[in-house]
Amino acid sequence: MTTAAVDLTRLKTPFYPRLEALDRLHTWHSWKGYRSADAFTNGEIEYFAIRNSAAVFDLSPMTKYRITGNDARIYVDRLVTRDMLNKVGAGRVAYAVWCDDQGQVIDDGTIFHLRDDEYRLCSQEFHLPWLRAAAIGMNVDIREETADYAALALQGPNSYSILKNLGLSGIENLKLFGLRHFDFAGTELMVSRTGFTGDLGYELWIDADKALPLWDALFEAGKLHGIRAIGTHALEQSRIEAGYLAAYVEFLPANETVRTGRTRSPFELGLDWLVDFKKPNFNGRRALAAEKREGSTWRFVKLDIEGNKTASSAYIYADKRAKKNIGFVTSATWSPVCKKNIALGTVRMPHGKVGETVYVEVYYQREMHWSRMMAKAEVVSKPFWDPPRRRATPPGLF
Amino acid sequence: MSDRYDAIIVGAGHNGMICGALLAKAGKQVLILEAAMQVGGAAVTREFAAGYSVSACAHLLYQLQPQVLKDLNLNLDYAADDIAAIALSTTGDHLRIRGNHTEGLSEDDAVELRSFHARMTRYANLLNKYLNKAPPRLGVRNRRDLTTLAQLGFDVRKLGRKDMREFLRLIGMNIFDELEERFDNPLLKGALAVDAVMGTHLGPRSPTTILTYLYRLAGNQGRVAQMAGGMSTLSESLAKVARDNGATIRTNMAVKRVVVENGRATGVETEKGEVFSSRVVVSNADPKSTIMDLVNPRHVETGFTRRVHNIRMRGNAAKLHLALDGLPTIKGLDKKSFADRMIIAPDINYVERAFNPAKYGATSPHPVMEVTFPSLRDATLAPTGKHVLSAIVQYAPYNLKEGWDDAARDAFKQTAIDTITTYAPDLPERINDSELLTPADIESEFRITGGHWHHGELTLDQFMFVRPVAGAAQYEMPLEGLFLCGAGSHPGGGLNGAAGRNAAIAILRREKAA
Numbered sequence: 001m002t003t004a005a006v007d008l009t010r011l012k013t014p015f016y017p018r019l020e021a022l023d024r025l026h027t028w029h030s031w032k033g034y035r036s037a038d039a040f041t042n043g044e045i046e047y048f049a050i051r052n053s054a055a056v057f058d059l060s061p062m063t064k065y066r067i068t069g070n071d072a073r074i075y076v077d078r079l080v081t082r083d084m085l086n087k088v089g090a091g092r093v094a095y096a097v098w099c100d101d102q103g104q105v106i107d108d109g110t111i112f113h114l115r116d117d118e119y120r121l122c123s124q125e126f127h128l129p130w131l132r133a134a135a136i137g138m139n140v141d142i143r144e145e146t147a148d149y150a151a152l153a154l155q156g157p158n159s160y161s162i163l164k165n166l167g168l169s170g171i172e173n174l175k176l177f178g179l180r181h182f183d184f185a186g187t188e189l190m191v192s193r194t195g196f197t198g199d200l201g202y203e204l205w206i207d208a209d210k211a212l213p214l215w216d217a218l219f220e221a222g223k224l225h226g227i228r229a230i231g232t233h234a235l236e237q238s239r240i241e242a243g244y245l246a247a248y249v250e251f252l253p254a255n256e257t258v259r260t261g262r263t264r265s266p267f268e269l270g271l272d273w274l275v276d277f278k279k280p281n282f283n284g285r286r287a288l289a290a291e292k293r294e295g296s297t298w299r300f301v302k303l304d305i306e307g308n309k310t311a312s313s314a315y316i317y318a319d320k321r322a323k324k325n326i327g328f329v330t331s332a333t334w335s336p337v338c339k340k341n342i343a344l345g346t347v348r349m350p351h352g353k354v355g356e357t358v359y360v361e362v363y364y365q366r367e368m369h370w371s372r373m374m375a376k377a378e379v380v381s382k383p384f385w386d387p388p389r390r391r392a393t394p395p396g397l398f
Numbered sequence: 399m400s401d402r403y404d405a406i407i408v409g410a411g412h413n414g415m416i417c418g419a420l421l422a423k424a425g426k427q428v429l430i431l432e433a434a435m436q437v438g439g440a441a442v443t444r445e446f447a448a449g450y451s452v453s454a455c456a457h458l459l460y461q462l463q464p465q466v467l468k469d470l471n472l473n474l475d476y477a478a479d480d481i482a483a484i485a486l487s488t489t490g491d492h493l494r495i496r497g498n499h500t501e502g503l504s505e506d507d508a509v510e511l512r513s514f515h516a517r518m519t520r521y522a523n524l525l526n527k528y529l530n531k532a533p534p535r536l537g538v539r540n541r542r543d544l545t546t547l548a549q550l551g552f553d554v555r556k557l558g559r560k561d562m563r564e565f566l567r568l569i570g571m572n573i574f575d576e577l578e579e580r581f582d583n584p585l586l587k588g589a590l591a592v593d594a595v596m597g598t599h600l601g602p603r604s605p606t607t608i609l610t611y612l613y614r615l616a617g618n619q620g621r622v623a624q625m626a627g628g629m630s631t632l633s634e635s636l637a638k639v640a641r642d643n644g645a646t647i648r649t650n651m652a653v654k655r656v657v658v659e660n661g662r663a664t665g666v667e668t669e670k671g672e673v674f675s676s677r678v679v680v681s682n683a684d685p686k687s688t689i690m691d692l693v694n695p696r697h698v699e700t701g702f703t704r705r706v707h708n709i710r711m712r713g714n715a716a717k718l719h720l721a722l723d724g725l726p727t728i729k730g731l732d733k734k735s736f737a738d739r740m741i742i743a744p745d746i747n748y749v750e751r752a753f754n755p756a757k758y759g760a761t762s763p764h765p766v767m768e769v770t771f772p773s774l775r776d777a778t779l780a781p782t783g784k785h786v787l788s789a790i791v792q793y794a795p796y797n798l799k800e801g802w803d804d805a806a807r808d809a810f811k812q813t814a815i816d817t818i819t820t821y822a823p824d825l826p827e828r829i830n831d832s833e834l835l836t837p838a839d840i841e842s843e844f845r846i847t848g849g850h851w852h853h854g855e856l857t858l859d860q861f862m863f864v865r866p867v868a869g870a871a872q873y874e875m876p877l878e879g880l881f882l883c884g885a886g887s888h889p890g891g892g893l894n895g896a897a898g899r900n901a902a903i904a905i906l907r908r909e910k911a912a
Contacts, residue, residue, distance in 0.1 A: 074696055101701035101869070101876070133704040137695035280661030283699045286876060 011035070013060035014150040014211030022229050029232070032126070032146075034061035037231035044336075046230035050197050050238045051337045051385075053226025054158040056218065057235055059151045059203065060211075063126055067119040069140035076111060076119055079134050079283060081266055083276040090116050093177045093192050097266050097274055098130075099284030103291060104254035104263035106130060107247055108271075110194055112179055120145075120205075124247040130255060134283070150211035154218065155201030155238075158225040160395035163191070163202060165221035172394035174202075185213055196235060198242025200389045225398065240333045240344060241385035243302050245269060250300070250330045250344060264346070265291055270300035299352040302384065303329070305341040305377040309364040310334055316347055317359045320374050326351040329360060338384050343377070354381040403429045403676040405905065406666050407883065408653045408692065409845070411439025413898030414682030415636040415647070417883040419470055420902035421680075422643035429674060430645055431666065433652035433845060436630065437637045439682070440844045440851065441893055443628025447721035447831030449781040453629040454835070455717060455844055456851065456893050457770060457788045458739065461617025462632075465530050466895035470639045475631060477775040479623040482738045483593075485585035486821050490730025493585040494738070497620060503583055510580045521565055522615035524553055529616060529889040529896045532872045532904055533862045570858055573611055574602040577746060588743030592766055596790065597851045597891070599714045601753030602746055606858045613856055617894060622739065626776055632893070656681070656688075656880065658697045663879035666692075678879050678905060682898075684846055684853035685709060685866035685886040693877060702876050705867035709860065709886070713837030713849030714756055716794035718767075718814045720787035721780070721831040725771065726822035737774040742767040742817060752793055759799035761810045765817055766792045784830075789814065796837035796848045807836055852891025853884050862888055873897075873904040881905055 011034040013019070019037060027038040036058070039046055049055040067076060077084040080096035088094040090113050097108040109123030121131070131142045154162060163171045168182050168191065179192035187210045195201035206214050219227055239246065247253055251264040265288060266275050275288055305311050311332040318324040327347030335342045343360070352358065356379045363372050389395060405421050407414045410432035422428045436442055440455035458481070467474065482496040494501045498515035500508060534546035554562055568576065573594040577587045591602035594611035601607075614620070625631045637647055652669040656679050665675035681688040685706055689695065695703040725736055743749050743766045752762040769789040773780040780786045791814045798806060811834035819825045837849030846853060854860050863871050866886045873881050873888075883901035885891035 071696070078696055079700070101699045130700070133707075134700040136700075136703050136707050137690055280658075281697055281699070283701070285661075285699070 011061075013058055014208040015058045015060065015152070015215055017212065018215050019058060019229065027231075031061040031232075032063065036061060039231035039233045040229050043231065043233035043237075046228060046234035047237050047336065049226060049228040049230055050156050050199060050234055052157065053228065054154060054156040054162055054222055055197075055228055055230040055234065057153040057155065057230050059153050060149070060208075061146070062122050062151060063124065064144070064146045064149060065121045065127070065131060066143045066145045067121060067131075067140055068117060069138070070117060071138040071140050072117045072119055075135060075138050075140045076121075077279065078281060079131075080111070081275045081282055081284065081288070083279055084111070085279075088113050090114070091179055093179050093194050095177075095274075097269070097271055099266065099288070100254045101284060101287065102254070103265050103284035103287030105251050105266060105269060106254050108245055112190075112192060114179070114190070125253055148208055149205050150208045150214070151206075152204045152214070152218070153195050153197075153201060154204060155195045155197040155199055157200055157389060157396075158222070158227070158398045159201050161397050162218065162222040162225050162227060164397070165225075166217060175393050176391045184217075185210065189214065196242070196244060197238040198244070198383055198385050198390065199238070199387065200392075200395050237333050237335070238385070240331045240342060241335050241338065241383070243344065243383035245344075246331065250346070261297070264298060265296060267291060267296045268298040268300060268346070296349055298327070298346050299349050301327075301345050301347055301352040301358075301379045302381070303343040303345055303358070303360065303377040304380050304384075305343055305360055305362075305375050307362075307373070307375050308334060308341050309362045309373065309375065310341065311343045311360045311362045311375065311377075314343070314363070315361045316345055316377075317361065317374070318351055320359050320376070322359070322361060322374060326358065335384055340384060341375075342384050352379050354379050401427075403427045403674065405429070405678045405680055406431065406674055406676040407680045407682055408656075408666060408688075409433070409439060409682030409884070410437040410633075410637065410647055410649070411682045411884060412441050412633060412636055412893055412895055413884050413901070414439070414680070415633070415640045416466055416470065416895050416898030417680055417682070417902045417905075418645045418647075419636065419640035419643050420899060421905060422640060422645035423470075424902075424906055428640070428645035429676070430640065430647040431651040431653050431668065431674075432647065432649045435650050436633075437647060437649060438630055438633030440840075440846065441629035441633045443630035443779075446719045446833045450721040450784070450786050450831065451628060451779045452719045452772065452786050452788045453625070454719075455840060456629055457717075457772065457790070459623040459625060459632070459893050460614060460621065461892040461894040462623075463530060463617070463894060463896045463899070466899050469899060470636075472635060472639055474635060475626045477624045477626040477772070478737065479621060481622040481624060483589055483622075484731070484735055484738050484740045485589035486728070486740050486742055487585055487730075487744065488820060492730055493583065493589065494735075495586070495589060500586070503586065507581050507583045507586060511586070514580055517561070517564065518612060518615055519619065520557065520561065521568070522612050522619070524557065524565075525612055525616040527553065528862070529894070530900065532900050533865070533888050535872060536863060568608045570606055571608045572603050572605055573607040574746060574750065576608060577602070584745035587746040588749055589741040591746045591749045592741050592743045592768065595749065595753070595766075595792070596768065597715050599710070599712045599756065599795070599850075599855060600857070601750045603750050609858055609861065610856050613890065614892070617892060624770075624772060624775055627778055628772070628776070629893075653692060655694070656692045658693065658877065661697070661878060663693070663877055678881055680881045680883050680901060680905065682884045684711065684850075684884060685882060686711065686847040687845070688882060689875075693880065698875070698877050702867065702870065709866055710855040710857075711848040711850040711853065712855075713796045713840060713846070713851065714793045715851065716791040716810060716814070716837065717835040717840070718787070718789040718791050718811065719833040720815070720829050722785040722787055722828045723830055724783065724828055725774075725785055726825040726828050728822045736771045740769040742769065742821070756793035756795040759795055759797055761795070761798065761813065762793045763813065765794075765814060767814065767817060769818060787818075789818070791834075794836055796841070796850070798836075798838075802836045802838040807834055807839075810834060810836070851885070853886035854890070856890050861890070865890060873901040874908060
């Protein structure tokens with residue numbers, strides 16, 4: 001009897017011909033139905049491209065929505081918890097979370113204020129039903145444009161030099177979380193100074209049919225700067241170093257969660273700075289105000305763990321004897337650039353204050369046999385990796 | 399800019415005036431704004447032909463809560479307070495039903511009816527207890543909510559093991575199955591089914607039509623009354639009580655929007671541009687127009703907006719008014735019986751068949767009707783010796799496929815007249831003048847979204863804890879300072895008054911807590 005293999009990666013991004021040519025490992029996975037590589041040659045080498053030279057990541061499968069219309073500003077402002085009316089003008093990008101009426105996070109993402117009354121919202125998950133519901137009674141048009149635009153992340157210390165080589169004049173003035181439109185071969189190329197690595201980096205957005213010329217020009221411009229295509233393995237390592245959240249890892253989208261108590265509020269994800277109670281109304285405001293008064297249940301923690309055994313899926317305890325279970329690790333990795341054993345996790349309040357010592361139950365395997373250790377860990381406040389070059393404007397040339 | 403009121407009530411429907419009167423009675427400064435020239439909303443008498451008047455929308459009173467009248471020290475002048483139903487038969491063998499008492503039934507059916515009526519009355523009494531209080535919030539630790547919830551559980555349990563099971567079995571069920579199981583007489587089944595589906599977008603085979611039947615019964619034990627002078631008498635009495643208590647009522651003042659400042663309802667602006675400010679705004683309008691038109695969704699949250707947007711409220715009942723030279727003749731019916739309400743639903747499948755086209759946006763070729771001759775008990779409604787016919791005609795869907803225009807209205811009016819003529823052959827020659835109000839007309843004349851009397855379908859998914867929507871069933875809307883007091887909130891529609899009273903209690907309690 002034969003079992004037909006189900007191809008979960010039936011869609012190909014506009015860059016696929018180039019990705020396929022570079023691929024040596026054949027380890028593809030499905031990213032919302034698109035073929036996406038774990039790695040092309042070697043995950044470690046690709047990771048070091050992010051930190052030491054320049055890495056190119058195909059983020060075309062990222063879910064993209066275009067929001068236009070007279071009420072677009074009001075719409076976006078009500079949708080997310082942060083102030084979009086006064087603080088995110090045209091030409092700016094905002095990292096944001098959006099909540100349901102109970103103040104529980106549906107997803108996080110980036111919102112690009114492309115022009116007056118025109119936004120692009122990018123997220124990991126699909127949200128059309130929610131975005132449409134949020135548009136009831138407003139003069140806005142919501143359109144999914146995931147397949148219409150190809151997108152590349154160019155990340156790493158050399159990324160600015162490469163864009164300079166590409167001939168994007170004025171790129172030197174682009175600040176962190178800024179965006180700018182350029183002309184590329186007669187097409188509009190949007191460049192934003194954003195990324196998922198916590199390093200100096202940019203994201204490039206272009207019409208899907210101009211994807212390959214952009215790729216080729218970029219690699220030509222970067223050939224002396226160590227430009228390298230990377231897969232999700234390297235990206236994942238760097239996003240944990242940057243302390244960024246991933247949907248379905250650090251939190252579950254509230255509208256897809258069945259059990260009560262399994263969702264997280266922005267406060268429970270360490271995103272207090274994104275919640276602006278000066279706004280008279282936004283989705284989740286009433287519930288979040290109550291949570292602010294009455295206290296949260298969970299706390300998001302960044303852990304600096306002793307030793308070098310990755311603490312994946314580990315329980316977190318208040319004490320070394322593992323009597324009091326206070327939470328669990330959601331993401332963990334060895335950080336080559338920091339030379340640290342790091343993790344992100346979720347613990348019950350009031351545990352997990354910055355500076356507190358907790359214990360992480362790490363299981364590891366050596367030549368088939370399993371061992372267990374209670375590793376001491378410190379709760380830290382800052383991202384593990386946040387170099388000054390990330391926000392230096394103009395960035396340094398290499 | 400005028401003085402600041404304690405409460406502004408948008409709409410002088412019966413619930414709005416009851417709420418306003420109770421708030422004023424508690425010493426609050428109350429302003430009630432009504433868009434129409436006269437108070438009453440859907441409870442009004444108006445002249446539809448020279449010399450002929452009629453209760454223009456609601457024509458019978460079957461649910462007005464005694465508790466409301468008591469709180470307001472109100473004594474109403476009824477033309478009749480226990481009207482019987484007559485299930486019309488083409489052969490003249492009509493059935494007369496008043497409560498559990500009927501004339502013309504077989505012994506078996508009569509016994510079954512008594513047992514059916516007794517059981518339904520027990521359930522209706524249980525329901526009645528909860529009409530007059532705010533439904534408990536679920537999942538909160540508030541003591542009042544928990545007590546009410548525990549009380550509800552206890553009351554259901556108190557029915558006894560057998561009755562409780564039966565209650566839980568029936569509550570979500572359709573009335574068709576229950577009636578078919580119990581009764582033989584087609585007229586009886588038809589007439590009981592009509593009571594369950596009157597004013598709804600439901601047929602007897604639709605789920606939860608037992609609930610709608612119970613709801614009707616719960617109001618006042620199924621007693622049906624007629625106001626002397628038509629419904630305006632009720633509305634004028636309520637207006638008088640409200641004014642006597644110190645409330646100000648201003649008609650011809652359509653509210654354009656609720657003013658929201660800094661996340662709070664702070665007053666209203668009228669169509670004429672006048673702004674009135676107040677500590678709370680209480681809307682007697684239906685929940686959809688309150689949130690979508692008066693407030694604007696941008697001031698409330700998305701989940702709530704979506705729920706309100708999805709409230710089912712497609713009206714399906716038309717209203718027929720005929721000005722008659724004299725009473726028509728109906729075979730086997732004496733003149734006295736014209737004072738009762740006549741039901742045209744010869745059997746229960748007739749009712750379901752009448753509903754069928756409505757599902758697809760067409761009117762019933764053979765509609766179900768509730769026909770009354772109010773002038774028989776109330777001479778003020780027609781010139782001496784002449785009569786008025788007032789009938790509810792179902793089904794006439796709000797979303798008529800080809801849209802409601804004059805032609806569609808005239809066609810359905812003719813269908814309705816023809817249907818009565820089957821029983822009263824000389825009716826056409828008695829008609830002086832006529833009028834049919836479609837759900838679209840009811841929407842525009844009485845300002846009810848979808849022309850739905852109940853301000854939202856009365857089904858289990860829009861009932862009690864989830865009326866108008868989940869998380870907003872306690873009259874207080876998720877916008878500070880905004881309350882609902884109309885039929886769209888618990889317990890619902892019909893001329894009931896409980897929503898207005900419950901809302902007033904909720905507002906006063908909220909003020910006390912603040």
